[in-house]
Amino acid sequence: MTRTPASRNWWQRNWKWFVPVLGIGLLALVAAAVFAMLSLISGVFRSSEPYRHAVAMAQASPEVVAALGEPIETGFMPTGTFNVDNDRGEADLSIGLHGPRGKATVYVEATRERKRWSYRTLLVALDDRDVDLLAADALAAPGSDTREEAPDAPL
Numbered sequence: 261m262t263r264t265p266a267s268r269n270w271w272q273r274n275w276k277w278f279v280p281v282l283g284i285g286l287l288a289l290v291a292a293a294v295f296a297m298l299s300l301i302s303g304v305f306r307s308s309e310p311y312r313h314a315v316a317m318a319q320a321s322p323e324v325v326a327a328l329g330e331p332i333e334t335g336f337m338p339t340g341t342f343n344v345d346n347d348r349g350e351a352d353l354s355i356g357l358h359g360p361r362g363k364a365t366v367y368v369e370a371t372r373e374r375k376r377w378s379y380r381t382l383l384v385a386l387d388d389r390d391v392d393l394l395a396a397d398a399l400a401a402p403g404s405d406t407r408e409e410a411p412d413a414p415l
């Protein structure tokens with residue numbers, strides 16, 4: 261009498277391709293979750309008044325435009341801290357900028373009282389020098405010192 265070989269189940273027939281595909285799928289899922297979280301955090305920073313104000317000031321500065329060229333764009337992920345609780349808040353951000361001629365970083369330190377932002381630091385660090393955007397703004401518009409207050413208004 262001849263014996264027929266025992267038939268193998270699905271796992272025995274397919275495990276050699278299923279295990280790597282499962283591993284790659286799980287790795288892709290973790291990478292997508294990390295990317296989504298970083299995008300969410302970046303979106304919170306980018307929608308903040310200190311971020312938008314700093315980028316607008318840098319893009320409007322003739323000294324920064326001369327050093328970086330136009331257009332000046334921001335990097336993917338700003339770093340630092342941003343806390344807002346009702347009428348109060350704090351921001352300490354580093355924002356990467358780049359243009360056709362080079363790269364720079366904008367440093368922002370601001371506090372919020374009664375829904376108004378006050379800037380302590382608004383500085384663009386270029387390769388060879390720093391540009392103080394608060395001093396440039398005070399020179400351009402006497403009587404409106406952004407060190408004191410900047411309204412929390414949408415751009």
